[in-house]
Amino acid sequence: MANQQSNSANPNLNLEYRRKQNAEEMKHQVITFSMMIFFTLIAFAMVAMETISRWFIIPVILLLAVIQVIFQLYYFMHMKHKGHETIALFIYSGLTVGLITVLVFLTIVWL
Amino acid sequence: MSTYAKKQGFGATLWDFMTTVDHKKIAILYLISGGLFFILGGLEAMFIRIQLAVPDNNFMSAGTFNEMITMHGTTMIFLAAMPILLGIMNAVMPLQIGARDVAFPFLNSLGFWLFFFGGVVLNLSWFMGGAPDAGWTSYASLSIHSQGHGVDFYVLGLQISGFGTLIAGINFLVTIINMRTPGMTYMRMPMFTWTTFVVSALILFAFPPLTVGLTLMLFDRMFGANFFDAAAGGNTIIWEHLFWIFGHPEVYILILPAFGIFSEILATFSRKRLFGYSSMVFATVLIGFLGFMVWAHHMFTVGLGPIANAIFAVATMAIAVPTGIKIFNWIFTMWGGSVRFTVPMLYAVSFIPSFTMGGVTGIMLAAAPADYQYHDSYFVVAHFHYVIVGGVVLGILAGITYYWPKIFGTMLNETLGKFTFWFFLIGFHLTFFIQHFLGLWGMPRRVFTYLPGQGWETSNLVSTAGAIFMAVGVIILLINIIITSVKNVRVGNDPWEDGRTLEWSIPSPPPFYNFKQLPLARGLDAYWIEKMEGKKEMTPAEPLGDIHMPNGSIIPICITIGLFVASFGALYNMDADKTWTVPVIIIGLLITFGSMLIRSIKDDHGFHIHKEDLMDDKDKEVKA
Structure with missing residues (x-):
């Protein structure tokens, strides 16, 4: 797991490493979060434009939804961790x- | 906890079992109630065979016969075979992985009571206006038009007991994933634990389609929905799909634990490790996976078209491969071993050819064009009784005999056990072998009688005679159980003397906390490894310490009784003259949700067994 307890009693051990890990994690989450918002905007915009064929819109929205589920599971629910x-x-x-x-x-x- | 200050008397014991969350006691509950339903289903089978013994018989009417076959199938599958297997899993699996209990002891108890009251709902139909009569498959076009409330009992009874099974499956999954003792890796788990694991996954994925199907059926029958009514735009085939998406994995849910039991028995009494352990694991997982790809082979004659039929036929035949791997592995396990023919071993040895015969007819049925000939004939009846009785029931009888000392602390009588075995085995082949030919001679399934002069008389009489043999075998088993319980000769850890897995390293029956110290598993067949190094017990993986145990609870039974009450309101709700139904539904659901609320807001942290209470003289000697 990501937040595995260290065996040492010293709380400062690996502190630097863990801090770096957390910063990295935060960066990933911010990126995925903004991408998810962006995808949602795309989905709404496509429907609002009314000029695109529905046979294009439906698969694309489904695809975006699948990507969002993957983001959710892997980045926010930590499935990418061991x-x-x-x-x-x-x-x-x-x-x-x-x-x-x-x-x-x-x-x-x-x- | 009762084990601390043990009260005596029948009432105290009853209360203890009603509130228990101990997996070993819940196992006993499963075995007792599963056994009762097994006897009920067996009686129904006897009545069916009496009716069919001679042509033009009028032992029972056609309507009663339909109720009989429906209840025989439903009872045997849902209320006898599965609960007994769940009971053996409950008793043995936590011990095999070195756990002190299952992951969710409260849910374990809830799962049992849901199953039990679901079964009671189903069987009360006999006394409340007629049992379900649309077959255990309850195909929609037939069941929607069934008069009376029989099918409603089927729907609600199976719904309630299905919840229980689903809960049990999830519980076992979490237990096996999270609660293995140190050193017990996945590839060191005993074969029975592996099959429990795969079966629990199958339960997790297979029961939701049944729940959906039953819910749709409930809406069609009770609220006038039209999911399955073709005249109103529905599709009756949807039920068949949903039922068999559940139903086919269900037969693997039944047979895989039997495979696990036989793997343990064959290894133990051949005094060899299981041949090809990793291929056995692979085959088990593969059977579980393929089990979801083959359900339409029950529907070849529905008219899905040649392409769909071909795909499902090939997928079905593919299952013969992992099953064949298992058969050969069992034979090779015995090869070169020093085999001891105890009663469980007799069952295991006779299981291999019996089950293989069922498998071979399975391949015959899987050939879609040939299936048009076999379909709805006694050939199919012979086939599935060969796999279910020749596989599952032999497995259950073997498992009960094998694990009886671990569960109850006494040994069943070997001589009487051998009588049971021979009566049951001969009776089984006598009953069902001839049915292959009855099918090929044209006798259809599910007929309540037949005319003389079609060449079926002698064969049906032979079949009935076989059924009597099986009944005698079961009666001898009951006598054996009574004699053994009355004599009450206690046995030690390892009464079969060749136990290989962790459950044989602790007393029979085990103390309520199972393991004083969690054992260290140093390989497959962990206890055998220690025995081969001349040790008497397992190396502990932890120092002696306090053990955290859950408190017993009456809440599971309350939750279930609420659903039990509500189901009767729901059953009779469609009758216009019954005004009491809605209040009954509301009262029932209030009991259920009220009990759940109490469970949620009342903190129950369990209790600790203190280190000092666990120490015996030996520990103190070491410490001092």
Whole structure:
């Protein structure tokens, strides 16, 4: 984990290193946060323009949504850190099962 | 906690079991109630076989027969096989990974009570206007038009017990991920723990589709929605998909724990480590994964088209590969081992050919064009009874015999056990082998009787005779259990003498905190490693210290009783003449949410067992 406790009783040990890590972390979060806002603005703007085909808008908005979910999971919920392998495994296997189900409904049930 | 100041008497014991959060006691509850439902389902099976023993029989009416087959299937799958397996998992898995309890003891108790009261709701239908009669699959076009409240009992009963199973699955997942003892890496976990892990993941992903399907069915039947009504724009096939997206993983939920139990038994009584352990793990995970890709093989004749049928046929046949890996690994485990034919080992050895026969007919059924011939005939009945009885039930009987000393501290009688085994095995093959041929000769499934002169009379009589053999086997098992409990001869840590995994390193039954000090697992079959180095017990991984334990609680049972009450209001809500239903729903939900509120606002930090109470003379000697 990122904030793993050090074994030493000395609180100043690795302080410099941890401070640098946290600064880096903060930078990532600010960048992703601003990108997420930017994506949201793009989504709203596309719909507001009314000139773009809906067959372009819908996939692009879905794509932006997926990217935002990834940002959320990896940067804000710390999935990019170590120790999240099991969580990732379960999220992705759940997604596989769910998406296959959706795919089947779209291909052989309703169409 | 009761173990501290033990009160005597029946009332105290009852209260203890109603409030317990100890995984070992919850396991016993699962085993007892699962066993009761197993007997109920078995009685239903006997009635079915009596009705079919001779042509043109009028032992029961067609309507009752439909209720019988529906309740037999539903009871055996949801209320007998799964709870008994969950009971064995509860009893054994925390001990195998060296944990003091499951991750969420309170939820463990809640999961049990939800299952139990769900089962009670379902079975009360017999006394309250007729049981469900649309088959255990409850296909929508049939079940929506079913008269009376039978199908409503099915929907609500399964919904409640489904919540319980889902809770149990999540609990086991968290336990295995977070609570393994030091040194117990994933690839050192015993095979039964691995199968529990994969099964819990399957429960996590498979039960939500059932919940969705049942909810849609509930809306269709009770509030006049049209999800499955083709005439009103719905689609009846959606139910079949949702049911089988759940239903196919469900059969792996049943069979994988049996695989785990047999892996333990075969290794123990061959006195060898499990052959190809890592390939066994791989095969288990792969079966779990492929289990989600094959559900439409139950629907080949629905008319999905040749491409969809081909994809699902190939995917289904692919499952034979990991299953074959397992079969060969079990055989190689015995190869060159010094095999001891105890009762569990007899079950394990007979399981391999019996289950393989079920697997072979599975491949036959997976061939989509051939399936058009087999579909809805007794061939299918023979197939799934070969995998469920020849796999799961043999696994359950083996597991109960094998783990009986660990759960109850006594050994079941070997001679009576062998009688049970032979009666059950012969009866099983006698009942179901001939049904393959009945199917090929054209006898359809789910018929309540048949006319003479079609060449089915003798075979059906043979089948019924086999069922009587199985019943005799189960009765001998019950006698065995009673005799063993009355004699009450206590046994030590490792009564089978060749125990390999951590559960055999602690007393039988284990103390309520399981491990005084968490053991250090130094490899696969951790206890065996220590024994081979001449040690009597595990090396501790921590110094002796206070142990934090959870308090018992009556709240799980209160939450469940609320849902139990509310479900009867919901059941009869659609009858115009019953005005009491809405208040009943409200009262029930108030009980449930009130209990949940109390649980949320009342702090319960559990208690500590102090180091001084844990120390015995040996520890003191070392300390002094």
